[in-house]
Amino acid sequence: MRKQSKFLILFLAVVLVVGLLSGCGKKEETKGPDISRGEEETGGKTTKEEVKEEIKIGTIGPLTGDVASYGISTKKGVEVAVDEFNQKGGINGKPVRLISEDTRGEQTETANAASKLVERDKVTAIVGGVISSETMTAGPITNDAKVVMISSSSTAVGVPEIGDYVFRNCLSDEVQAVQLAEFAVEELGLKKFAVMFTNNDYGLSLKDAFEKRAKELAEVTGIETYNDGEKDFRTQLTKLKGKNPDALYIAGYYTEAAKIAQQAKEQGLDVAILGADGFYSPILVELGGDAVEGSVFTAGFFTDDPAENAQKFVKAFKSKFNEEPDMFAAQAYDAAMILLTAIENAGGVGGEAHQKEMLKIKDYPGITGSTSFTPIGDVVKDIIILKVENGKFTKLR
Amino acid sequence: MSYYSQILTVIIINSILAVSLNLVSGYTGQLSLGHATFMGLGAYAATLFALKLQSPFLVSIILGAAVAAFFGFVIGVPTLRLKGDYLAIATLGFGEITKNILLNLKITGGPMGLRGIPKVTNVYVAAAALVLVIFSLNRIINSRVGKSFIAIREDELAAESMGINTTRFKILAFVIGAFYAGLAGGLYAFLFRYINPKDFGFMRSIEILCMVVLGGMGNTYGAVFGAAIITILPEFLRSVSPVVAQYRMVLYGLLLVVMMIVKPQGIISESSLSNKKREKSLEKGGL
Amino acid sequence: MVFEQIINGLTLGSTYSLIALGYTMVYGILELINFAHSEIYMIGAFIGLIMVSVYKLPFIVALLLSMAASCLLGIIIEKIAYKPLRRANRIASLISAIGVSIFLQNAVLMSAGPQARAFPANFNVTNLRLGNLQISSLQLIILLVSVVLMVGLHLLIQKTRLGQAMRATAQDKETAQLMGIKIDQVVSFTFAIGSALGGAAGVLVGIYFNSADPMMGFFPGLKGFVAAVLGGIGSVPGAMLGGLFLGLIEMLGAVYISRYKDAIAFAVLIFILLLKPTGLLSRRIQEKV
Numbered sequence: 001m002r003k004q005s006k007f008l009i010l011f012l013a014v015v016l017v018v019g020l021l022s023g024c025g026k027k028e029e030t031k032g033p034d035i036s037r038g039e040e041e042t043g044g045k046t047t048k049e050e051v052k053e054e055i056k057i058g059t060i061g062p063l064t065g066d067v068a069s070y071g072i073s074t075k076k077g078v079e080v081a082v083d084e085f086n087q088k089g090g091i092n093g094k095p096v097r098l099i100s101e102d103t104r105g106e107q108t109e110t111a112n113a114a115s116k117l118v119e120r121d122k123v124t125a126i127v128g129g130v131i132s133s134e135t136m137t138a139g140p141i142t143n144d145a146k147v148v149m150i151s152s153s154s155t156a157v158g159v160p161e162i163g164d165y166v167f168r169n170c171l172s173d174e175v176q177a178v179q180l181a182e183f184a185v186e187e188l189g190l191k192k193f194a195v196m197f198t199n200n201d202y203g204l205s206l207k208d209a210f211e212k213r214a215k216e217l218a219e220v221t222g223i224e225t226y227n228d229g230e231k232d233f234r235t236q237l238t239k240l241k242g243k244n245p246d247a248l249y250i251a252g253y254y255t256e257a258a259k260i261a262q263q264a265k266e267q268g269l270d271v272a273i274l275g276a277d278g279f280y281s282p283i284l285v286e287l288g289g290d291a292v293e294g295s296v297f298t299a300g301f302f303t304d305d306p307a308e309n310a311q312k313f314v315k316a317f318k319s320k321f322n323e324e325p326d327m328f329a330a331q332a333y334d335a336a337m338i339l340l341t342a343i344e345n346a347g348g349v350g351g352e353a354h355q356k357e358m359l360k361i362k363d364y365p366g367i368t369g370s371t372s373f374t375p376i377g378d379v380v381k382d383i384i385i386l387k388v389e390n391g392k393f394t395k396l397r
Numbered sequence: 398m399s400y401y402s403q404i405l406t407v408i409i410i411n412s413i414l415a416v417s418l419n420l421v422s423g424y425t426g427q428l429s430l431g432h433a434t435f436m437g438l439g440a441y442a443a444t445l446f447a448l449k450l451q452s453p454f455l456v457s458i459i460l461g462a463a464v465a466a467f468f469g470f471v472i473g474v475p476t477l478r479l480k481g482d483y484l485a486i487a488t489l490g491f492g493e494i495t496k497n498i499l500l501n502l503k504i505t506g507g508p509m510g511l512r513g514i515p516k517v518t519n520v521y522v523a524a525a526a527l528v529l530v531i532f533s534l535n536r537i538i539n540s541r542v543g544k545s546f547i548a549i550r551e552d553e554l555a556a557e558s559m560g561i562n563t564t565r566f567k568i569l570a571f572v573i574g575a576f577y578a579g580l581a582g583g584l585y586a587f588l589f590r591y592i593n594p595k596d597f598g599f600m601r602s603i604e605i606l607c608m609v610v611l612g613g614m615g616n617t618y619g620a621v622f623g624a625a626i627i628t629i630l631p632e633f634l635r636s637v638s639p640v641v642a643q644y645r646m647v648l649y650g651l652l653l654v655v656m657m658i659v660k661p662q663g664i665i666s667e668s669s670l671s672n673k674k675r676e677k678s679l680e681k682g683g684l
Numbered sequence: 685m686v687f688e689q690i691i692n693g694l695t696l697g698s699t700y701s702l703i704a705l706g707y708t709m710v711y712g713i714l715e716l717i718n719f720a721h722s723e724i725y726m727i728g729a730f731i732g733l734i735m736v737s738v739y740k741l742p743f744i745v746a747l748l749l750s751m752a753a754s755c756l757l758g759i760i761i762e763k764i765a766y767k768p769l770r771r772a773n774r775i776a777s778l779i780s781a782i783g784v785s786i787f788l789q790n791a792v793l794m795s796a797g798p799q800a801r802a803f804p805a806n807f808n809v810t811n812l813r814l815g816n817l818q819i820s821s822l823q824l825i826i827l828l829v830s831v832v833l834m835v836g837l838h839l840l841i842q843k844t845r846l847g848q849a850m851r852a853t854a855q856d857k858e859t860a861q862l863m864g865i866k867i868d869q870v871v872s873f874t875f876a877i878g879s880a881l882g883g884a885a886g887v888l889v890g891i892y893f894n895s896a897d898p899m900m901g902f903f904p905g906l907k908g909f910v911a912a913v914l915g916g917i918g919s920v921p922g923a924m925l926g927g928l929f930l931g932l933i934e935m936l937g938a939v940y941i942s943r944y945k946d947a948i949a950f951a952v953l954i955f956i957l958l959l960k961p962t963g964l965l966s967r968r969i970q971e972k973v
Contacts, residue, residue, distance in 0.1 A: 064646050064790060066899040068798035101635070102642065107596045108407055111589055112632055115400040136512050136591040158512055199500060199943065200508040225943050229903065231893030234692045235938035255800045259893060266811065266820060267688075287802050287895065428775070475954070479961050482717065486913045487957055489906075490950035497947035599906070603782055610779050646790040653783025658768045661776035 055096045055343060057082070057336070058117035060110060060128030060138050060149075063102035066229060070328050071130045074152060075100050077325065077332030078127050080316050085340050092348045096340065099123060103130075107137050114138035118145040124350035125149070125339050127332060132156035132201045139166045146351050148342075148358055152335035153328055156201035160377040165355055167377035169335045169366070173205035176276050176298040177251070179383050181213035183397070184247060184274055188296070194245035194271075195223040196236060196260055198252035206251035206276050214249075221245045226256065233260045234267065241269040253278040258288030265291040272296070282324035285391045292388050299386045300368035301330035302393045310367040334366035402520045406588060408628045409523040410581050413530050415608040415620035417577035422606070423615035424538060425570040426550030427477065428485040431492030432578055432605050434472075437597025439465035439579025440586040441499065444511050447587075454517045458583030465579020466572050468495075473571035477564060492599060499594040510593030511586075518588035526584060527621075530577055534617060537573065546570050550615075611656060613663030623663070687817045689935055695823040695892070697931020698830035702885035703908025704915065704923035705837065706878035712854040712918035713874050715774060719781035720761055721882050722905020723788035728754040728883025729890035729900060730796065733803050743807055747829070747887050754883025758875040767868075793898040800897035803890040826888045833884060834924050837877065841920060850874055854918065907934075910953055916963030925965060 059078050061071030082098045090096055099121050101113035110129060117123045118141065126142055126149040129135040135154040142149040143163030150167040151159060159168055184190045193214050197207035207223065214220050221243035224236035237260070240248070248264060248271050250257045261273050275297035282303065284292055303314045303324050313333055317325040325333075341364070342357040343350065364371045369382040385397040418432045443461025446452045452460070476487040499505045506512075537543050545566045548556040557563050586592050604627060612623025630652070634645040641648070703725055710718045731753045735746035765784045769777045809822045841847035852860040853870045861867050889904065890896045911930040915922025930949060937948035956964065 063643070064793055064798075066798075066902075068793065069800075072798060102645070104646070105595075107589060107591075107593065108628075109631065111403060112400070112407075112635075115403050116635075119400040133510060133591070133593045133595070136510070136593075137589055140516070140590045156509055158509075162512075204508060227946075229899065231889070231895060231900075232692070232696055235689060235935050238688055238692075239939065255895070255897075259895065262894065268818070283799070283802075287800070422775075475958055479957055482711075482715075482917060483913060483957055483961055483963070485717075486910065487954050490910070490954045493950045494947040494954075497944055497950075501943050606775075607779055607782065610775050614775065644790075644794065647787055647794060650783045650785070650787030650790060653786065654765050654780045655783075657772075657776045657780040657783065658765070661769055661772035 053094055055091050055094050055340075055348065056099055056121060056123045057096060057339065057343075058121060058123040058126045058128070059098065059100045059332075060103055060113050060117065060126060060134060061100075061130035062105040062134070063100065065104040065106070067105045067131055070153065071103070071105075073326050073328035074127070074130050074332040076317070076321055077152070077329035078336040080313060080320060080329075081333045081336035081340065083316065083320070084337070091340065091344045094348065103134055105131060105134070107133070110134045110137045111141060114141040118142055118147050123147065124343055125354060127152060127335050127339060129154060130328070132159060135159050135166070135168075136162065139163060142166070146355070148339065148350060148354050150335045150339050150358075152331035155205065157205060160374070164377070167358055167373060167379075169338060169368070169371055169379045169381070170331050171277055171298070171300050171381060171383060172379070173202060173276070174209040176383060177206045177209035178213045180249070180274060180276065180296075180298045180385070181210050181217060183385055184249075184272075184296070185214070185217040187396075188247075188272065190247040190272060190274075191218045192221045192243075192245045193218065193247050193249055193274075194221050194240040194243065194269075195249045195251065196233065196240070197223070197225055197250075198256060199225045199227050202253075202278065203251045210249055210251065226252070226260075228253065228256060230256065231259060233263050237264050237267050237269055241267055245269075245271060247272040247274055249274040250279070251276055254281040254284045255287065258284055258292055261288050261291035261295065277327055280327040280386065280393075282326060285388065293391070294388060296385060296387045296396065299327065299384050300381070301327055302384070302386055302395070304393055305367070305395070307367065309365065313367050330368050334364075334368050334371065337366065338364055338371065403588075404628065404632060406518060406520050406523045408625050409520070409527050410518075410584050410588070411605070411608060411624035411628050412621040413523075413527055413581040413584070414578055414605045415612065415624040416530060416534055416617050417574045417581070418605050419609045419614065419617060419620040420534060420537075420546070420577075421570050421574040423609055423620070424543065424550060425546040425567060426553075427567055427570065428481070429488045429571075429574075429602075430485045430599070430606065431472075431488035431490075431495075431602050432574070433597045433599075433601035434488075434492040434495045435465040435469055435575040435578035436582035436585065436601070436605075437495065437499065437592075437594065438468050438575075439582030440592050440597065441505055441511070441582075442579070443583030444514055444586045444592060445504070447514065448511065454515075454587060458580060458587070461583040461586075462576045462579035465582065466576035469572040469575025470568065473568040473575075477567040477571060489599065489602075492602060496594050496598050499597075505594070508594070510591060512591045514586050514590045514592070516587065516590055518584045523584055523588075526580060530580070531617060531621075534577075538617070542566070542569070547615075607653065610663055611653075616663075619663055688819070689939060690932070691819050691823055693932040693935030694928060695826050695931070696934070697911075697928040698827055699885045699889050699892070699927070700904065700908050700911045700930050701924045701927025702830055702833060702881045702888070703904055704911035704927045705834070705920065706882040707909050708912040708915070708917055708920060708923040709850075709874050709878040711912070712920075713850070713857075713871055714766070714770070714777075716766060716777045717781065717909065718766075718875075718878075719778070719905075720765075720784035720788060721878070721908070722901035723785050723792075724754050724757055724761075724879045724901075725882040725886040725889075725905060725908075726896075726898065726901035727757060727788065727792065728886030729803070729896040730792065730886075731883070732887035732890055733801060733896045736804070736806055740806075743805070743891075747884060750887050751880040751883045754886070755876045755880040758879025758882075759872050762872060762875040767871075789898060789901065796898060798898060800895045803894050803896045805891045805894070822892060826892055829884070829888060833881060837881070837920065840877070846870075846873060907949075910950070913963055914953055914956060916965045919963070919965045922963055922965035926963070929964075 059075050061074050062068050063071050082096050085096050103110040103113050129138050130153050132154040135151045139162035143165045148165050153170050155170050155173045197203035222240045273295035277299045279297040280299045345357040346353040362372045372380040386393045387396050421429050439461040442464035443457040446460050447457040472491050545561050549563050608623035608627045609620050613619030635642045706721045728750045732746050732750040735741045765780045811820050849865045849870050911926035912923045915926025933952050934949045937945035
């Protein structure tokens with residue numbers, strides 16, 4: 001009797017599983033889930049015929065969880081781009097609809113999100129992932145399905161190599177770090193560098209490239225590491241202080257960088273602060289105060305950029321979300337614009353034709369710089385160098 | 398791979414994890430908060446064998462599982478001398494230590510993880526593995542070894558005084574659990590083609606524990622059921638409606654609380670909980 | 685420089701102690717690992733932030749209000765999520781606690797957004813110098829507040845009737861009940877105090893690092909729990925000691941091998957547990973046959 005009840009339970013479980021899955025499917029078609037912004041030109045209904053009448057693109061990123069701020073910024077940037085396209089009539093007259101999926105920064109979720117977008121929503125193209133590990137997970141899936149995916153923030157090594165259909169438009173860590181090292185030595189006359197890097201792929205690539213170049217040109221006095229989300233860097237800073245550097249290169253994001261700068265100053269390590277594109281954020285100054293005044297870092301974008309398209313973006317972003325855009329939003333906007341432009345060039349379809357059009361993109365005048373792609377989908381781009389002066393960002397180069 | 402078959406494959410892999418933890422915590426009564434560690438070790442080992450030594454899929458995952466089992470032994474020997482919540486903390490500690498080491502070693506790719514794993518795992522492969530696991534697990538549980546496990550769970554002192562070498566059996570349960578978890582890890586690696594230390598941390602361990610508890614501790618099919626529920630829940634919530642999708646995790650937390658209050662023994666429970674007995678004896682007054 | 689490092693370690697450690705106290709007190713009475721404690725800490729920080737930045741209240745007032753709010757939150761959580769499970773097996777309460785933790789963390793995430801917010805100290809922070817040694821007034825204040833709270837707790841537990849009731853309940857719930865102690869009240873009170881301390885820790889840490897974000901509870905919570913076990917879970921002085929000890933170890937680890945500092949902290953924990961399986965200062969009665 002026991003064995004029987006066990007099998008019965010297993011059977012029920014399987015039935016439940018299958019039932020839930022197919023139940024999901026039915027709901028999907030009638031309700032059409034998506035978190036698109038307000039533009040209701042077509043009402044967003046998803047019956048079989050109307051699916052052909054709109055272009056769907058997806059985003060994959062963390063909307064909840066500890067790296068949610070990057071995912072949410074990215075999504076917002078894409079939304080502005082989608083709005084812009086829809087305002088001028090969509091692509092070949094068809095409106096663009098955005099479907100955003102949350103990954104929580106977690107691998108299984110990312111894979112599920114990617115599969116869902118590609119298979120059930122049948123999106124034409126995707127902007128994502130946000131953190132490199134997401135792109136590494138989602139990439140093989142979207143690549144297999146021949147859906148172009150462009151990441152606006154995955155700077156790790158190996159991303160474009162995932163496949164022909166995986167692109168990125170964000171600054172490569174190595175190039176950034178090398179250029180900043182050169183600038184620091186040649187233009188700023190700094191000679192002894194201490195380094196703090198965040199122990200993830202971003203920080204690691206930056207630190208490796210910076211260290212190598214800085215050692216060639218000058219001297220590296222000490223290197224310490226930390227983890228995102230940490231708040232206390234005093235121990236590491238005390239160590240670095242001991243070697244008397246004249247500059248501190250922080251290879252990480254603004255949240256921690258602001259604190260590091262503050263604590264460094266507190267401890268009497270009052271040196272030039274250098275950083276990478278992770279520094280850029282409207283709240284860097286708010287979080288870091290005096291300590292970040294005068295810091296110099298590489299970036300792809302800043303809101304006071306006088307260029308017309310940049311200002312147009314900032315204005316649109318502010319009026320939609322009532323806040324200033326950060327680096328992630330700006331990069332995402334460019335990525336989405338490039339993606340949609342390529343779809344348009346391909347005649348409104350995705351797949352192989354789209355992928356070919358992506359490769360043809362040359363010197364696209366993005367707000368984060370003039371963008372082109374290498375044959376494997378990596379980006380070729382200028383790098384801006386910014387400085388914090390009187391609480392505002394100014395362009396040095 | 399289609400969306401549904403991917404989810405199903407993940408359910409199956411999670412089932413293997415759940416039944417393996419169930420052996421350690423459900424049958425033998427040792428609370429482990431670091432089970433995902435063995436999954437991670439198995440995944441990394443299998444991946445390294447495949448990428449560096451070009452070993453074929455089957456060989457890789459079995460070797461991976463063996464490596465995990467080895468670490469199960471290494472970690473189990475000192476840890477299993479502790480009892481109850483101290484054991485739990487120690488397992489948690491080892492989990493964090495392992496994750497930290499994986500994040501910092503060059504050969505494991507550090508925070509970049511390992512990529513370029515060939516795609517081999519699919520529904521059939523995973524299902525085959527699950528069947529083998531459950532089959533062997535049932536054999537173990539119904540044997541004298543299994544009965545010793547249960548005896549340890551029910552009353553460790555009594556078991557000891559009956560001549561059961563509790564430490565040895567606890568370690569055995571731990572090692573077997575680690576083996577299966579490592580196997581699941583290998584399957585996982587060959588499914589997603591990319592692994593990263595963050596995926597095998599404390600939150601994953603907790604997730605596996607939830608599967609076991611929800612389904613009913615000490616019941617193999619219960620664990621499978623729990624794995625299915627926990628895997629499907631976020632996906633289900635995702636597809637109900639965009640509003641719900643945003644509040645997914647909030648609802649998930651709420652649901653866990655509600656499920657426990659409504660059915661604290663887990664949905665399918667067959668085990669004679671030692672705590673129930675303890676409650677009864679306390680009522681009679683005294684340990 | 686060593687002195688500075690030690691101060692760093694002690695300051696951080698004292699916040700771990702405050703968190704650890706919350707865990708240990710609840711465990712002593714209910715044998716429950718209150719996973720939601722790390723979220724109470726986080727919510728305490730947010731409430732403190734709101735008091736300081738929106739209502740412009742002075743630090744002490746904000747701290748007290750935040751403690752009061754955390755206190756209330758703790759009581760509510762206990763009534764809803766733990767009390768119904770008191771007769772059930774311990775793992776069920778554990779999972780319920782995890783559920784509460786996930787719920788709270790995401791609820792705050794949804795309402796406040798994921799951005800870290802600046803948490804300014806609204807008093808002047810200066811660096812005090814004694815010869816070559818340097819300590820920030822912020823660190824001093826944190827140490828001071830922590831010590832005051834811990835001393836207060838100690839007095840409460842040792843010198844008041846309520847404290848006596850708490851100790852009795854922790855030792856033997858059934859007998860305490862027979863002696864006329866209202867268990868439910870004592871439990872609520874324990875949660876209240878533990879949560880208040882957690883909330884205070886949140887405010888202190890928020891100011892110390894000038895930031896508050898919805899995920900800030902996870903790691904400190906974990907470390908607070910480790911500190912509680914380290915000191916002997918269920919032992920109040922143990923939690924205090926455990927927290928300070930953990931802070932110092934972490935600092936030492938960071939000085940020598942900063943990449944592995946988390947691993948080192950845990951390794952030391954395990955090592956100590958192996959030597960003294962019930963923690964440094966535990967006085968729990970061993971199982972008798």
